[in-house]
Amino acid sequence: MTEQPNSFRQMPPAKANSFRNQPDERGHFGDYGGRYVAETLMPLVLDLEREYRKAQADPEFQREFDDLLEHYVGRPSPLYFAERLTEALGGAQVWFKRDELNHTGAHKINNCIGQILLAIRMGKTRIIAETGAGQHGVATATVCARFGLPCVVYMGAEDVRRQSPNVFRMKLLGAEVVPVTSGRGTLKDAMNEGLRDWVANVHDTFYIIGTAAGPHPYPELVRNFQSVIGNEARAQMQDRIGRLPDLLVAAIGGGSNALGLFHPFLDDPDVKMLGVEAAGHGLDGDEHAASLLGGFPGVLHGNKTYLLQDEDGQITEGHSISAGLDYPGIGPEHAWLKDTGRVEYTAITDEEALEAFQLLCRTEGIIPALEPSHAIAAVAKRAKEMPKDSVILANLCGRGDKDIFTVAERLGVQM
């Protein structure tokens, strides 16, 4: 595959009645999205949008983005037929988009490359980010080291304790990691603290948001940077089997890896899509992180979307075995795709994800992150119900090195 499309310019053109021409010029995906930010930030997000439009039209920006993805990140990532997993499940063929093989071990880096190039274009000299499990923090610290910009990462104090290997990685990369104790010291509080930093340092600071959420244009630009996943997969599928898959599956926390895979396929009516939320201990109680299936529309962190919240609009905490999924919101485009019915959403419990984690280890020799383990569990259920000549493509969005301690603890293994 020479000249494999890496750039978000190379998505198939959107049609008039397209699912791919969202958001509108105000950043709304139907009723969702928008720019619900304090006035101090409003001129900045408008500025960011202007600069992003210019970057989209600038061949040099695209060239640099593509070049870094190819030579620094290691794209295109492979498309892999999981033969033994397919046999074990006894139904549809299971294929994986191997984004866990990217530099830093997850899809997060695709977006960070795009955003730091934007930051540099805008003349910003300081980068901030929030992180939960630490994957986005590591990816941000990585691109900051690569471009020589100072980096401050906000991380919930509890996550700092639980994810000490990633904290050390960020520090090795030169980032300052700030433990957040305000609120309840979780990912959403880290995001609050990131926004507080940004509002106080608007003149020189760029906020690299880690998922397809936040005020417009973040959901759109993160999706576009991540669409490299789906664009590659589309071409690779045609190349390998001469057709598109029947079903796409991806895990959803904020939703950027899922949108990156889904978006280039949204106008292919024969391609069904399944987004997989974290059901934690089950959707019946409060111990889950399924914003779409267990939440209600509301406004948080700059956008209108589905949120875990109580009847007064107070935000409640998500729970998942996967620290990358336990955010109480979700990208606004997913909210819209749910309401339109274009994408189906389901949820997988901690236990099911743990089983799928082990299944992939044993059948394919791949240790997945706990996030895509949710997708793999959903694949396992669906594959059995589908004919053997049908094709499922799942996004293996991260590798499991960071999760072995959590898994060991859950399996009762002393390390």
Place this chain on the structure above:
Amino acid sequence: MSVSSRLSDAFAKPHPALVCFLTAGDGDTAANLDALVAGGADVIELGMPFTDPMADGPAIQNANIRSLGAGTTTKDVFAIAFEFRERHREVPLVLMGYANPMIRRGPEWFGSQCAAAGIDGVICVDIPPEEDEALGPELRSFGVAPIRLATPTTDTNRLPQVVEGSEGFLYYVSVAGITGKQQAAQASIEDAVARLKKATDLPVAVGFGVRTPEQAGAIAAVADGVVVGSALVELVAEHGREAPEHLKALTASLAKAVHSAARAPRKEENA
């Protein structure tokens, strides 16, 4: 326009207005609010507690946590407002908070509850003019003033959009940052207020980082109003049940400084 006359009356007094903020449900709010009025506050700003107060510094964040920890609900906030209005017919009362609790049951519900509780205006931190339709039309239809914020980053091109649709007064956030932290330089406040008053006939109140009578008095000399929040909220945290006497004392010294400042010159016709 059915904007409350209480707000316009407060800013039509012969002296600048002192606007005092407390978080609803943090301590004995009724007694604390009464202390602010007794101390000479001209406008009361009542914070709606929220789990994620992104624009607030530690003092008001902690007040939100204390209030929610004590079980404060949206209905409790409206009850506090309603009872305040029963006790103080003339003192303007403004709600300040974040979008999600305000729109949770729909903007119509929120607007109607504000009107029924005698609330004169609403400041919503995270609904900029671009998203006005999320709440603004319903507030206006119930005669409740949507009070907009202008900031140091609000440039001249953008200012007309901020002013358009704002009612009651314009709240100038004097620092690019969060509540209760550093104070802006007096000269920058003076320039900013002059710039705002060229764009609007609305009174301009200045807040964020104002803690002492000296600061408040200096700002009052160039603005129509001064907002004090974190310094009062800290007294509630520090003194608990004994807070009213301390609140009254600080408010009285702030009011003395603000009320004795020379009234800001009114905007000239076509200036």
